Amino acid sequence: MSWVANARMYSVTADATAAWTEIFEWVAQQSGVNLATIAHPTSLPMAELWTRADLGAGFMCGRPWLRAQPRPVPLVAPVPLPARYGGTARYMTDLVVLGRGPFETLEATFGHRIGYTIEESQSGFNAPRHHLLSHRSAERPALYAESIGPLHTPRGVVNALLSGAIDIGPLDSYAFDLMRLDPADPAHRLRSVATTAPAPIPFIVAAPTCPETVTVPLREAFLAAGQSPALAAARHRLLLQEFRPVDISAYDLLSHWDREASAQGYAQPA
Template sequence: MAYIANARMYSVDAAAALAWRELFSWLSRASGVDLDIIDHAFPLPLSELWSRADLACVFMCGLPYSRAARPPRPVAAPVPAQAPIPGLPVYATYLVVPAVTKFLTLEDTFGGRLGYTVDGSHSGYNALRHHLLPYYRARRARLYRESIGPLYTPRRVIDALLSGDIDVGPLDSYALDLMLHHQPDLAPKLRIVAATDPAPIPFLVAAPDCAEDVVSRLQTTLATFASAPACAGLRDRLCLEAFTPVVAEDYHLMTRWDAEARIAGYPEPG
């Protein structure tokens, strides 16, 4: 049986997408699992991808995973080379503004236009709201005159920033690492004004009914990524140190943050 692999969440540009395809090709050869590397690009819904019965190695955000009635099987989590806690499979959300603006702090952006990705995203919505919650509690009022979204992807958040459609927006820190690595011309155009607390990063999943030996072979092979000579170039191109086992309980953090904001009467960022 052929299974599917997909890295849409971190295929932030053509160069990154090619590197992910090469990683999955290596993984298929080294593990002996027949992986069909598919495209499932925006605007196709991620929910359709995550519901497929032939999933074997597909990135999934921790928030929908933690909410799933029947969650998929964890395969492995990536460890970014620039993870906010070195050596751990975590990421953060950067609050970013255009470099040409006068905004130097997050507070400077209050009263402006806030962008967000989609309400099912941790980095682009849930973590953003969690970071803004103390300011909302202090003011007991909206922080921004307008919330603009869904923008869906990190690239579309950057496009909205650079076009002037929003004043500040959230970016998955690992996605930004990849974009800046492959598109260094973006660096002088953006300014990070704040970062959220770290959270467990999106990870590779298989379908709930995926065969145990398939998941095991993928996990065993991905555990060698950090030292495999064949992956030396991929480690650089994907800004990754390693893949590590998933601790599913860690992702409960995301539903706790969601519940905390809703109890406080702050159901959406803005």
């Protein structure tokens, strides 16, 4: 059987897309698995990728993974290289505004318009909502005049900010860092006014029915890809330190943030 691979969540630039393809092709050769990299355009929901019966390797956010029945098989988690990740398989959400705009602090954006990606997203919905909880009060249960979405992807948030459709929006920190590797990327026109607490990063999964004869060699090959000298340039282009086994228990934090927001009646970032 043939299997498919896709890294749309972190294929945020043409160069990142090419580098992920290089890694997937190396993993296919190293593992002996018939693994083909495919496109999954932003016009299609991520859920269509995650539910493919032939998914061999695809990035999945921890929040929808926790909700999935049956759950896809965890393979490996990426460890971003920049210092702010501390050599861990974690990431944050940057709450960003126009670089030359009027807002210097998070609090200054209150009363304006906030965007979000999709409800099932950790970085684009759950993390900013959790971060904003401490700013709410009985006198001010709503922080923003409007909550605008779904904007679907980090690039959708960037475009909404640049077009003036929103005043502040959430960006997956790793995606934001990858965008800014390109000196010409529009993301350079944005700046962060706050960063959420770290959370376990999206990881690479295979379909729930993918057999161990496939998942085990794929996992071993991805772990080797994080160390291989042949992929040093690709890892550099992806700000990728290495891959590590997935610590499933760490993702309980995402459900805890969900419960905290629900207990306070905070349905979405607003």
